[in-house]
Amino acid sequence: MSMPAKAAVFSAGSWGTAFGMVLADAGCEVTLWARRPEVAEAVNSGRTNPDYLPGVELPGNLRATTDPAEAAAGADFTFLSVPSQTMRANLAEWAPLLAPRTVLVSLMKGVELGTAMRMSEVIEDVAKVGPDRVAVVTGPNLAREIAARMPAAAVVACTDETVARRLQAACHTPYFRPYTETDVVGCELGGAVKNVIGLAVGIADGMGLGDNAKGSLITRGLAETARLGTALGADPLTFSGLAGLGDLVATCSSPLSRNHTFGTNLGKGMSLEETIAVTKQTAEGVKSCESVADLARRHGVEMPITETVVDIVHEGKPPVVALKELMSRSAKPERR
Ligand SMILES: NC(=O)C1=CN([C@@H]2O[C@H](COP(=O)(O)OP(=O)(O)OC[C@H]3O[C@@H](n4cnc5c(N)ncnc54)[C@H](O)[C@@H]3O)[C@@H](O)[C@H]2O)C=CC1
């Protein structure tokens, strides 16, 4: 019988903890790194993480530590689940501690501000590893539903398909069904841009614009995601899969989504400061809307919904004005 895979998960937020649970249920030996001792203590002694997943009983084979070296030791897979904008600094600290042949797996959905780099690019840059040692997990995976062991599919992507298959085996459970993919660029962009479109849909919901507006924003949002992806070498078909349409539908229809909820609050008339104050967890689109817009401008790609989100969130443009401008853009064919 082969040894169970060893997994390190950095860190113990909503998704790190829920995904740690998936890995544990799939038979991996999992160590979760937590920033705060009280979180590690709650996981180890109480089998809970009340700050991030209240009411969820964690499996006994999920251990936590605040020592990054202990978490990283001997891991076949090292999962990274911190806010995208702190990842570079976090990984710079952890890189010397990583197991020599570990595969680094991004669970994150963001684009770095300033560099406009995807998370796998930041990982390669900081950890000095090739693309065959870097993978991504993405798809319609709201942490609270996964933690309740509700069924979901996902994508595990790596340019090296053998690595993707190993990762697939490491996280396949009766309630979590991962599919392999080699289009890492498309998978990462799908996840990062859906957070921005999730904000846009939330704003529309908050304004009471109805379900036709929602369907229109989801579809046109997917069109601009695919336009950016194609310019960056992604396979356009990836965006009609779990990493694109699947994730977009889950986020844009769920009150569990932080990005959707953030947008809804803005659309209802809350100020940015008030909205940030009531948002307890990471809503990646708030920062990544700027880096996605930056990436699009660098490649000469038009992303009107993303630009509108930047205007509303960061430039203080009233949503009613932004709506009027979006609707009065010049008429054009649906596909071009
Ligand atoms: N929550 C969800 O349903 C899902 C989230 N994701 C992605 O997972 C990533 C993490 O998100 P969540 O776990 O939801 O966020 P969260 O806000 O629940 O947890 C963030 C974690 O990062 C840690 N953290 C925050 N600032 C840090 C810093 N400066 N240095 C080190 N650690 C720091 C926190 O202690 C916490 O453990 C994001 O990129 C998100 O888009 C992906 C799929 C599902």
Ligand SMILES: O=C(CO)COP(=O)(O)O
């Ligand atoms: O990525 C997610 C679901 O797949 C979670 O979305 P939020 O970050 O908006 O909560």
